[in-house]
Amino acid sequence: MKQGADLQTLVGYRVQRANLLMETDARAALSDFDLSPAKMTALILIRDNPGCDQTALGRALSINRSSAMKLVNILADKGFVERRPGRDLRTNALALLPEGARQLEKMVAAVRRSDARMTQRLSADELATLHDLLARLGPATGLSDDEG
């Protein structure tokens, strides 16, 4: 199939194809854990932000609180995270449980191996450049990607 200039010159298209490639491999790397890359990301965020609430987690993942609810249900059903009393009576404080921490360590190692394999044709300098360029995508007025 021919893919002409209209597609090849769109950065969004190239990013989408790259994402599909990376995501598919990362998902395969996690097949033993029955968790998607996105759910691993959620575990990392909970680990690194202990006591965060579901709405904040959703915001960090760019999903709404209803979707975050489902996500936390799945992680809680697996015994990986726990809902604890939060800063007021409305909010949950999310906590990573020991079993979640153990499994997460293995998951991150597996995904890191996948990431390394998929980027092995790039030098360290090129990888740094790629990180920088990706981080600078977005409208001119926008802030960095971890800004609320």
Place this chain on the structure above:
Amino acid sequence: MKQGADLQTLVGYRVQRANLLMETDARAALSDFDLSPAKMTALILIRDNPGCDQTALGRALSINRSSAMKLVNILADKGFVERRPGRDLRTNALALLPEGARQLEKMVAAVRRSDARMTQRLSADELATLHDLLARLGPATGLSDDEG
């Protein structure tokens, strides 16, 4: 929300965030057309590969022929593409209809504006570098190791 080194150093994570950013903006740019960026891509592929069959279209989009079927149904229902007799009695030859071509031209222009806005902080050289680096993601090629 803190996003520690585990996330920030994964290329797959950065690509996923970049894709979400680009895809969301492109989707908004297409809101008048009631078609997703992926469906616009399908229209482009049909336009640039007239007479292709549904299975080949699916392969180019990395979806299976059942999913390609649904996609073509939607594009056909809108009067944008047509199934014509193919090279044998099993296959369809997909064709972009005049109305599809007219709308596609506007869609590509809108997505191109979105793409330009989301990449405006990158110079022409940097854009070329980004294209190159994204294209080089994936497992090592060319040698006997685990090439399929």
Place this chain on the structure above:
DNA sequence: TATTGTTATACTCTATAACTATA
């Protein structure tokens, strides 16, 4: 009034399996 969690519901996208008709 606004916010958090929750539930119910629905939509998009994709996949698998099976069937048909061709090859």
Place this chain on the structure above:
DNA sequence: TATAGTTATAGAGTATAACAATA
């Protein structure tokens, strides 16, 4: 046997709308 299209069904992921409890 293998392939293209098709259909039915299912699953993941997400969204909206509403509600209760709380702020």
